[in-house]
Amino acid sequence: MAGFDKVVGSYEEAMAGLKDGMTVLAGGFGLCGIPENLIAEIKRKGTMGLTVVSNNCGVDGFGLGVLLEDKQICKMVSSYVGENALFEKQLLNGELEVVLTPQGTLAEKMRAGGAGIPGFYTATGVGTPVAEGKETKMFNDREYLLEESITGDFAIVKGWKADRYGNVVYRHTAQNFNPLAATAGKITVVEVEEIVEVGELDPAHIHTPGIYVDRVIVGQFEKRIEKRTVKEA
Amino acid sequence: MAGFDKVVGSYEEAMAGLKDGMTVLAGGFGLCGIPENLIAEIKRKGTMGLTVVSNNCGVDGFGLGVLLEDKQICKMVSSYVGENALFEKQLLNGELEVVLTPQGTLAEKMRAGGAGIPGFYTATGVGTPVAEGKETKMFNDREYLLEESITGDFAIVKGWKADRYGNVVYRHTAQNFNPLAATAGKITVVEVEEIVEVGELDPAHIHTPGIYVDRVIVGQFEKRIEKRTVKEA
Amino acid sequence: MALTREQMAQRVAQELQDGFYVNLGIGIPTLVANYVPADMDVMLQSENGLLGMGAFPTEETIDADMINAGKQTVTTVKGASIFSSAESFAMIRGGHVDLTVLGAFEVDVNGNIASWMIPNKLIKGMGGAMDLVAGADNIIVTMTHASKHGESKLLTECALPLTGKGCIKKVLTDLAWLEIENGAFVLKERAPGVSVEEIIEKTQGKLIVPEIVPEMVFA
Amino acid sequence: MALTREQMAQRVAQELQDGFYVNLGIGIPTLVANYVPADMDVMLQSENGLLGMGAFPTEETIDADMINAGKQTVTTVKGASIFSSAESFAMIRGGHVDLTVLGAFEVDVNGNIASWMIPNKLIKGMGGAMDLVAGADNIIVTMTHASKHGESKLLTECALPLTGKGCIKKVLTDLAWLEIENGAFVLKERAPGVSVEEIIEKTQGKLIVPEIVPEMVFA
Numbered sequence: 001m002a003g004f005d006k007v008v009g010s011y012e013e014a015m016a017g018l019k020d021g022m023t024v025l026a027g028g029f030g031l032c033g034i035p036e037n038l039i040a041e042i043k044r045k046g047t048m049g050l051t052v053v054s055n056n057c058g059v060d061g062f063g064l065g066v067l068l069e070d071k072q073i074c075k076m077v078s079s080y081v082g083e084n085a086l087f088e089k090q091l092l093n094g095e096l097e098v099v100l101t102p103q104g105t106l107a108e109k110m111r112a113g114g115a116g117i118p119g120f121y122t123a124t125g126v127g128t129p130v131a132e133g134k135e136t137k138m139f140n141d142r143e144y145l146l147e148e149s150i151t152g153d154f155a156i157v158k159g160w161k162a163d164r165y166g167n168v169v170y171r172h173t174a175q176n177f178n179p180l181a182a183t184a185g186k187i188t189v190v191e192v193e194e195i196v197e198v199g200e201l202d203p204a205h206i207h208t209p210g211i212y213v214d215r216v217i218v219g220q221f222e223k224r225i226e227k228r229t230v231k232e233a
Numbered sequence: 234m235a236g237f238d239k240v241v242g243s244y245e246e247a248m249a250g251l252k253d254g255m256t257v258l259a260g261g262f263g264l265c266g267i268p269e270n271l272i273a274e275i276k277r278k279g280t281m282g283l284t285v286v287s288n289n290c291g292v293d294g295f296g297l298g299v300l301l302e303d304k305q306i307c308k309m310v311s312s313y314v315g316e317n318a319l320f321e322k323q324l325l326n327g328e329l330e331v332v333l334t335p336q337g338t339l340a341e342k343m344r345a346g347g348a349g350i351p352g353f354y355t356a357t358g359v360g361t362p363v364a365e366g367k368e369t370k371m372f373n374d375r376e377y378l379l380e381e382s383i384t385g386d387f388a389i390v391k392g393w394k395a396d397r398y399g400n401v402v403y404r405h406t407a408q409n410f411n412p413l414a415a416t417a418g419k420i421t422v423v424e425v426e427e428i429v430e431v432g433e434l435d436p437a438h439i440h441t442p443g444i445y446v447d448r449v450i451v452g453q454f455e456k457r458i459e460k461r462t463v464k465e466a
Numbered sequence: 467m468a469l470t471r472e473q474m475a476q477r478v479a480q481e482l483q484d485g486f487y488v489n490l491g492i493g494i495p496t497l498v499a500n501y502v503p504a505d506m507d508v509m510l511q512s513e514n515g516l517l518g519m520g521a522f523p524t525e526e527t528i529d530a531d532m533i534n535a536g537k538q539t540v541t542t543v544k545g546a547s548i549f550s551s552a553e554s555f556a557m558i559r560g561g562h563v564d565l566t567v568l569g570a571f572e573v574d575v576n577g578n579i580a581s582w583m584i585p586n587k588l589i590k591g592m593g594g595a596m597d598l599v600a601g602a603d604n605i606i607v608t609m610t611h612a613s614k615h616g617e618s619k620l621l622t623e624c625a626l627p628l629t630g631k632g633c634i635k636k637v638l639t640d641l642a643w644l645e646i647e648n649g650a651f652v653l654k655e656r657a658p659g660v661s662v663e664e665i666i667e668k669t670q671g672k673l674i675v676p677e678i679v680p681e682m683v684f685a
Numbered sequence: 686m687a688l689t690r691e692q693m694a695q696r697v698a699q700e701l702q703d704g705f706y707v708n709l710g711i712g713i714p715t716l717v718a719n720y721v722p723a724d725m726d727v728m729l730q731s732e733n734g735l736l737g738m739g740a741f742p743t744e745e746t747i748d749a750d751m752i753n754a755g756k757q758t759v760t761t762v763k764g765a766s767i768f769s770s771a772e773s774f775a776m777i778r779g780g781h782v783d784l785t786v787l788g789a790f791e792v793d794v795n796g797n798i799a800s801w802m803i804p805n806k807l808i809k810g811m812g813g814a815m816d817l818v819a820g821a822d823n824i825i826v827t828m829t830h831a832s833k834h835g836e837s838k839l840l841t842e843c844a845l846p847l848t849g850k851g852c853i854k855k856v857l858t859d860l861a862w863l864e865i866e867n868g869a870f871v872l873k874e875r876a877p878g879v880s881v882e883e884i885i886e887k888t889q890g891k892l893i894v895p896e897i898v899p900e901m902v903f904a
Binding site: 029030031032033055078079080081082088091092100102103104105107108110111122123124125126127128129130160171172173174175176177178179180207223224225226227228229230231 | 732735742744748750768769771778807813819851
């Protein structure tokens with residue numbers, strides 16, 4: 001099935017076609033399940049003027065935070081952007097625009113983008129600054145906001161295992177936003193820890209079917225822990 | 234975890250509380266993955282005036298078709314209702330109302346109902362009889378219909394395996410509408426082929442998390458095949 | 467000669483590309499699977515919730531829990547995935563399927579399609595057809611060019627209630643391959659032995675006939 | 686005496702019921718997990734995509750891929766499930782979580798809550814808080830009754846930008862348990878040793894004080 005073989009051999013190839021001014025959707029929550037090496041490749045490439053849609057923007061020096069170092073991001077769509085001094089500086093300087101979006105709305109916007117649903121109603125954010133400039137509508141005597149979907153030129157995703165057809169499974173809570181971003185990229189690139197034989201993944205356990213995936217690459221991951229919490233032994 | 238033990242011992246208990254005039258969401262596609270015994274229990278109970286939301290209405294004498302025999306259904310929300318002479322007769326008699334809903338819209342309406350999204354926009358049905366009386370809105374120069382979500386007083390679901398907490402996995406394409414219906418019932422009842430120990434299902438492979446499920450019962454299934462197609466040996 | 471059902475399937479198969487995800491409707495579209503070129507791989511999507519539909523099972527492997535959107539028992543190919551109907555239509559509605567092939571009663575010069583409802587006949591429902599035509603960019607409609615009574619199915623305006631509005635760009639009939647452009651059918655190819663005159667006669671909607679209309683070529 | 690953080694968590698834990706699915710916010714709400722009664726089971730939902738959060742791991746079992754919504758490394762309990770953030774918020778938005786406990790800067794007599802943004806301070810974002818307050822029927826807000834400077838946080842109208850409108854019915858402060866009914870705080874219980882007068886003094890919004898206001902009882 002040559003036509004379905006999505007594995008690429010280099011990170012350069014994985015991110016080929018990414019251009020200044022594009023929109024990139026990134027999976028991950030905090031530093032968990034982030035596409036570390038795809039982010040590093042965007043830094044290496046030096047692509048500028050990016051709009052990045054991701055729940056967070058990494059930390060200083062790791063994750064999406066590294067794209068701030070050369071001011072590659074001009075706009076960030078996120079639910080939470082703390083833990084990042086450079087982010088704060090660029091935001092206060094006006095070098096960086098941020099669109100704060102409730103976490104569940106952000107997740108649903110990506111899912112809707114991938115699913116051909118241009119807009120949906122949610123009670124989340126009614127009566128708050130999030131509602132500014134948005135249409136509202138009553139359903140069953142309650143007010144809801146119209147939220148529009150999000151799609152990206154690229155989606156960058158971190159999986160656990162994938163086969164050559166781009167069927168992906170995620171590991172534990174590293175799933176988070178990854179399968180949502182995967183559906184909503186014009187070009188969806190997935191980096192994984194392991195490539196398995198086609199047929200090895202149970203069809204009923206695949207989190208992201210290959211139809212959503214354009215490129216797959218296998219990488220090495222640091223998997224930095226943001227808040228190391230352990231119990232007494 | 235006594236508070237999470239959702240297994241009930243009888244079908245009577247499984248459908249306790251179902252009353253005349255209620256709305257029932259049923260999983261299944263054709264005769265595949267239908268909650269056979271929960272349907273049979275509704276027939277036995279004799280509950281009348283039901284609104285049933287299900288992709289199809291079974292066939293004469295099997296599946297939801299059996300609820301037509303005593304005219305228990307007054308309204309059917311489905312995408313396809315062929316293969317059923319009694320259905321046809323009651324429809325032409327005016328004893329039965331049918332709301333034909335595109336299959337993908339029906340699936341999304343149930344998902345939205347479970348997910349607290351009262352309405353969403355889709356291009357499906359624009360310019361067709363499905364659009365009659367519905368709001369439309371332009372997004373990116375294309376016209377979309379506003380479709381409202383569906384919830385039910387009961388959802389009846391057919392799973393493969395479940396644990397006592399109501400975590401469910403489905404078998405093959407018997408998944409279909411089942412996980413969607415499961416999210417959208419005020420009371421969600423799942424009948425399964427096997428109850429497994431809590432912890433036996435991999436957390437990453439659970440199709441329906443137990444939070445959506447109120448009652449679980451183990452049953453015996455006929456699994457009738459609607460169109461038996463085989464290849465030459 | 468008008469194309470047989472098998473030839474229609476063969477002609478549609480020429481539109482396949484290696485690596486295509488394809489949704490095939492009931493009837494002639496289903497037959498397309500039999501004509502996938504040997505050097506090419508496609509994956510079949512079935513809207514009940516299956517990507518990677520395989521052949522029919524044997525008597526030994528038949529499984530009531532493994533069916534396609536036509537409710538036929540099927541198998542899966544290696545690399546298949548199975549999911550809910552919501553996920554399945556997310557793929558369809560989201561435009562992720564590369565090619566959709568389905569039948570119709572009528573199409574018109576504005577790309578409208580009518581395929582699910584004949585007034586005063588029993589209405590069985592649209593199933594997934596409305597989602598499929600609204601969601602796909604690349605759709606091929608397969609149908610006979612005219613009814614048994616000689617009435618054209620390629621119209622100025624669909625008379626029957628629509629399945630979708632402005633969705634259709636490619637039509638294969640038993641007589642011709644046509645594309646819809648700027649409010650007209652453009653005659654691209656004719657069935658072997660079928661005259662341009664016959665196609666003109668049986669096309670009610672505006673038809674653009676280029677100087678050269680090649681005959682379809684079958685391998 | 687004002688309640689300690691631990692006592693506040695203990696008081697909230699009295700609202701738990703066997704079989705509850707619970708989402709606990711960061712801070713005092715997190716501590717509630719330590720006071721689940723021994724004869725009761727609850728399952729903790731974490732909005733990044735986990736139902737059935739367990740204790741912190743050991744140094745040996747710590748795993749970067751297993752975190753909670755506070756980004757802390759955690760474990761799972763038996764019967765846990767893990768899913769996408771869209772599924773997680775489907776649960777939350779769809780009202781499937783039985784109890785949500787979270788902190789706030791202010792609440793008011795109309796059940797409005799402000800918890801995420803202080804103008805002219807750096808705005809870090811709302812995370813999942815807006816979804817949580819909009820999605821849940823049963824929410825307990827935990828916060829100190831007044832600021833360090835003695836300014837009430839129970840107001841006629843929230844001054845800060847809202848997290849949610851008309852969402853809150855129950856508030857536990859370090860001084861009192863209050864419920865919001867018909868545009869007023871109703872004083873249900875007071876912290877042991879705290880006078881009704883002090884609560885009246887520190888409540889800016891309309892406060893209804895029943896004839897008898899029992900002291901909270903801790904096991």
